[in-house]
Amino acid sequence: MSDRDQDSLPSSKFQVSGSTSQGPSLSNPEAGTRRPGLDSSRAKRAWVGLALLILTLTGALALFRERLWLTGKHQPITVVQRPSAAVAQPMAEPPALSGGQGTELTVQLSREDQQMIGVETTPVTYRMLVKKIDAVGKIDYDERKIAYVSSRIAGRLDKLYVNYTGTRVEKGQPLALIYSPDLVATQREYLLAVETFERVKDSRIKEVAESAGSLVEAARNRLLLWGVTEDQIAKLQAEPRDHFQTPIYAPIGGTVIEKMALEGKYVTEGEALFKVADLSTVWMQADIYEFELPWVKVGQAVEITAPSYPGKTFKGTVSFIDPMLNPQTRTVKVRVEIPNSEATLKPQMFVTAKLQASLGERTLAVPKSAVLDTGLRQIVYLDSGSGLYQGREVTLGPQADGYYPVIKGLAEGDRVVTAGNFLIDSQAQLGGAGMGMPSMGEPGRMAAAEKGEPRGEKRAELKITLSTKPKSPVVGKNRFTITIADAKGKPVNDAKVLLTNSMPSMPGMPGGMSIEAEATRVAEGEYEAQVQLVMAGPWKIVVVATRPGKPSTSATFNLNAK
Numbered sequence: 001m002s003d004r005d006q007d008s009l010p011s012s013k014f015q016v017s018g019s020t021s022q023g024p025s026l027s028n029p030e031a032g033t034r035r036p037g038l039d040s041s042r043a044k045r046a047w048v049g050l051a052l053l054i055l056t057l058t059g060a061l062a063l064f065r066e067r068l069w070l071t072g073k074h075q076p077i078t079v080v081q082r083p084s085a086a087v088a089q090p091m092a093e094p095p096a097l098s099g100g101q102g103t104e105l106t107v108q109l110s111r112e113d114q115q116m117i118g119v120e121t122t123p124v125t126y127r128m129l130v131k132k133i134d135a136v137g138k139i140d141y142d143e144r145k146i147a148y149v150s151s152r153i154a155g156r157l158d159k160l161y162v163n164y165t166g167t168r169v170e171k172g173q174p175l176a177l178i179y180s181p182d183l184v185a186t187q188r189e190y191l192l193a194v195e196t197f198e199r200v201k202d203s204r205i206k207e208v209a210e211s212a213g214s215l216v217e218a219a220r221n222r223l224l225l226w227g228v229t230e231d232q233i234a235k236l237q238a239e240p241r242d243h244f245q246t247p248i249y250a251p252i253g254g255t256v257i258e259k260m261a262l263e264g265k266y267v268t269e270g271e272a273l274f275k276v277a278d279l280s281t282v283w284m285q286a287d288i289y290e291f292e293l294p295w296v297k298v299g300q301a302v303e304i305t306a307p308s309y310p311g312k313t314f315k316g317t318v319s320f321i322d323p324m325l326n327p328q329t330r331t332v333k334v335r336v337e338i339p340n341s342e343a344t345l346k347p348q349m350f351v352t353a354k355l356q357a358s359l360g361e362r363t364l365a366v367p368k369s370a371v372l373d374t375g376l377r378q379i380v381y382l383d384s385g386s387g388l389y390q391g392r393e394v395t396l397g398p399q400a401d402g403y404y405p406v407i408k409g410l411a412e413g414d415r416v417v418t419a420g421n422f423l424i425d426s427q428a429q430l431g432g433a434g435m436g437m438p439s440m441g442e443p444g445r446m447a448a449a450e451k452g453e454p455r456g457e458k459r460a461e462l463k464i465t466l467s468t469k470p471k472s473p474v475v476g477k478n479r480f481t482i483t484i485a486d487a488k489g490k491p492v493n494d495a496k497v498l499l500t501n502s503m504p505s506m507p508g509m510p511g512g513m514s515i516e517a518e519a520t521r522v523a524e525g526e527y528e529a530q531v532q533l534v535m536a537g538p539w540k541i542v543v544v545a546t547r548p549g550k551p552s553t554s555a556t557f558n559l560n561a562k
Helices: 036-071 111-117 181-200 206-225 230-238 290-295 421-431 443-450
Strands: 077-081 106-108 120-123 125-127 130-141 146-150 155-160 174-179 245-249 254-259 272-277 281-289 301-305 313-321 331-339 350-358 363-367 378-385 388-396 403-408 415-419 462-469 476-486 496-503 513-523 526-533 537-546 553-561
Touching: 106 421, 130 290, 130 331, 155 181, 174 181, 174 272, 181 206, 181 230, 206 230, 281 290, 281 350, 290 331, 301 331, 313 350, 363 415, 378 421, 388 421, 415 421, 462 537, 462 553, 476 496, 476 513, 476 537, 496 526
Parallel strands: 077 513
Antiparallel strands: 106 388, 120 415, 125 363, 130 281, 130 350, 146 272, 155 174, 174 245, 254 272, 281 331, 301 313, 301 350, 313 331, 363 403, 378 388, 378 415, 388 403, 462 476, 476 526, 496 513, 496 537, 513 526, 537 553
16 A cells, blocks of 8 residues: 555545455455454544544644733744755746836735735825935044154254153244254354454445345355244344254144154254144044945035033034045045044044935935835835735835935825735735735635636746645645646646645634645655644635746645635
């Protein structure tokens, strides 16, 4: 006897005659005899056991329904049967829509189906949209307000007035004293030139006076180039003596951020001694993703917050957008200029930037939750009334404030699905465009389903039929046989077959019920699955067959378990 025959219901009969010591045999009816009393006792025990099992399952399900109703978790009950390896495969791409105006994806839902998947709709309206961008940035120095303090002559640093980093200095404040033999020699040359000029300035020979004046001017310019100020030159001329030490002054006011000078150190001409930065204005370097760049403009206002100062907001302005993009992070550096008169913001401090850009006063917008983005196109489902939902391809602008501005495909007042649209789209793929979701309670469709008529995709590549054993499904164990053939009628043996058996919501079970089973191939083009239907009533069976390298084909059937 085959395995399939062993799974038959207890109603099967055997013809037995004769007797033998080896007991009854199906292949040899005369090999032995049955004892009627013993067979009757075994049959009774089997039926009693089956009845107890059904009562136990029914009681457990009723208790689970009661707890589910009391806790308010109205979610579908899912029972998964997996006798073999997983067979779920990605569904095929939905049928193409016609340029944003077609409505090829059409789904019809009953009121029970709408409640079960939680369909919600909202009208498309004009609204004020503001694009908000959040970015992380870091505080940096204003490069325009950084200066080096360097030695203009070679010499020795005899004294430092600023001897540690971080000292605040004012413009013109002396920072160090330097002794330079070259500077002392130039001072003497200048004094000698001034003395000579005073002697010959009244000479009758014009060239002599001019020559002495040029020597004074040359020595004076040399002192100025070496960092001696006009006041120092005037003081030198008023007090004609050697000034062995000359102060070095701060070119700008700010904070000493680097100190290279040491007292007693010999320095060369042009050697840097200090680095001073003015922190009254700082920069923030923010990273903006490339898809957000259209919303960022030079001169745009920015709000900056820092974790160090909770509740405090700093104002800034976009001053520069880097022309180069970072290929690793796909971001662009945006520079924001921030007033910082109290030096509250410190360089290298991390902050958060918030930018806003308005799209205009009146923009037709659709909620983000209503849009299904496949990567190649964007689809919304419109509520046409009476449970009819139509898919439409639309053209949208960049997302702003939880909405998409509508460029093409929608008009003001259109009602779009904002919740449950993913399940509607899935049904459109399973049931085919224009087929709709079958209602569980429609006798005509149920009769067609009992005859094995598939409800598949609009352009199904496979022919799928379904039969059950027993012929009328019962509560408990049922064998579903699926026959699959290609367009030419040739049996298909390489398909992965998944069955989804669902029951709509009803009093005591508001979320409905779903049972999944995987079918295995048993013959040429024939697949079987054992399905345990736990309660009587209408069931919808969706069969999905997937062949390697080809799109899935589905068929929908309606059955009634008794």
